[in-house]
Amino acid sequence: MLFSSIVFLFTFLPIVLILYYVLPRQFKNPVLLLASLLFYAWGEPIYLFLMMFSILFNYISGLDIARNLGNKRAARKSLIFNVVVNLCVLGFFKYEGFVLNSLNAVLPVEIPFQEVALPVGISFYTFQILSYIIDVYWGNVPVQKNLMDFALYVTMFPQLIAGPIVKYAEIDEQLHVREENWGRFGEGVMYFIRGLAKKVLLANTVGMIYTNVSGMAPEDVSVVTAWLGCLAYTFQIYFDFSGYSDMAVGLGKMFGFEFPWNFNYPYIAQSVTEFWRRWHISLSSWFREYVYIPLGGNRVPVPKHIRNLLVVWLLTGLWHGAAWNFVAWGLYYGVILIFEKYFFHRVLDKLPEVLRHIYSLVLVMVGWVLFFSPSFAGALEYLKLMFGAGGHGFMDGEALYLLISNLGLWVIAIVSSTPLVYGVYERYVGRRKPVADVVIYAGMFLLCVAYLVTETYNPFLYFRF
């Protein structure tokens, strides 16, 4: 089920909210759990079993690790067993095709295999589970003895499908004690509507420009057209994913939870390092905490630090997708971050702000080419077009048309990806003018609904991970 669907907005969510607020405290978690299972089963009934098996296995593993904490060796064995099983399950569903296709490409024999569909949200909920298991092992959190609360942590529908990746330590207490109030509820509604507007009004609209360009024959694409297509995707993926995260955070607040922020205006970053402090924050923080720091982080000699960065970014790339272009995408960022850390930072610091922005955005956009292309070869082809090797000139009528006919949209997308719009809103409306506030949000909501009733199925880009 999509947050940006009529059935979710006008049936599922109202029913769950009513039940949640009408029923006494002891029924609130069961209501959320049942709603979450239904939410997941709506699109993937067969994979509901996988998630339930995963919950049971990890619940038992958590208990096993916790009781062995006094015996470090036994606890460590139990942890390794658990991590291996979780990664094998994730690996099978996500990487089986990639691995066997890659092997078949180099081996003289063809290994026959049957690919299965990727269970939605498996990368997100597996990482959440691993955060719990590792934190129990490290003694950072107490073991969860209540199976239902553990199941709720894993399945909670607001962030089940596409994050943010909520670490168990961040939510442990809230599973037992949380306060729902009108203030938080209202804030949640505002977050949700902002996210919905980002997805429906901005991501889907600007995404049409990208679809248009990506559907063009390469020989018809000029340099500017290629850059405009890439820029459109740059905006689409930001509004799509951050919109989803805003909706998730908003829904969490409606049910009394506080989820971590996932985005902080990444496109205003002045370096790629800063970009990654602002983009998909929950994933970066997961890798930092559970991979980078255990490997030694930056408190090791330079060669080891470089190795650590490359390992983290290779894994980040692989987490996003089982294809060579994602591996390249991850390593691309790993290399840039290493260069920024050891070589560029002195130069970057001296550059004017505007040049730092341009530098960061150009590198990020080149990164998105690796990300949106169906294959590594496809990415190289698109990059050729962007850098003038396409043979269709620098600018043509199509580029001019894309630029002029969407001028308003480009401007809206640019200002909406900076803190400007929200800053103006906070300054002139905010909480000082509640009526205007309600009118603005109600207007945005109605506009979104108007778009949704005429729109076809349009899932979030990050569902594929």
Next chain:
Amino acid sequence: MGVHKDGRLDLLNILKYFMVLVFIGYIVFLLSRESADDVPIKTLEENTLAVISQEGMDKGTTQDLKRFYGLNVQDLDGAALYIPNDIMSVDELLIVKMKDESQAEQIEAAAEQRLETQKTSFEGYGVNQTKLLNAAILDTRGNYFLFVVSKDADKALEAFKKSL
């Protein structure tokens, strides 16, 4: 591992290993289900339609299948057809479940012929339509065939492959 400190294989460990067996059994079940040779045409149709824009096309009839492709539905195990709903539209989807793989050649030829006819119709004046037609996908997998003309043709192919 599996043996607790008192030397016994206790309930918690038995359950843990049992769950691993459950995972394996479940994956075997999924694989056998995926490799089943009888995916209903309706499933393929639903899965494919879920990922493509249906704007520009309507469900076609068995007469349309005969008219545009020269195929008789009774010769096939099943077919789902969506045809352009506007004179300027080229969006089209055909999914066929064959009775056996020997029909593949005939069906591929029929779809190629249809594609050529459409290309000829729009050549020279329908720039966007020609782009879509040039990006059309024809794919045969076992007893199943897919022909799609859509801006989402890649997604349709992906959904088609994953459904089989």
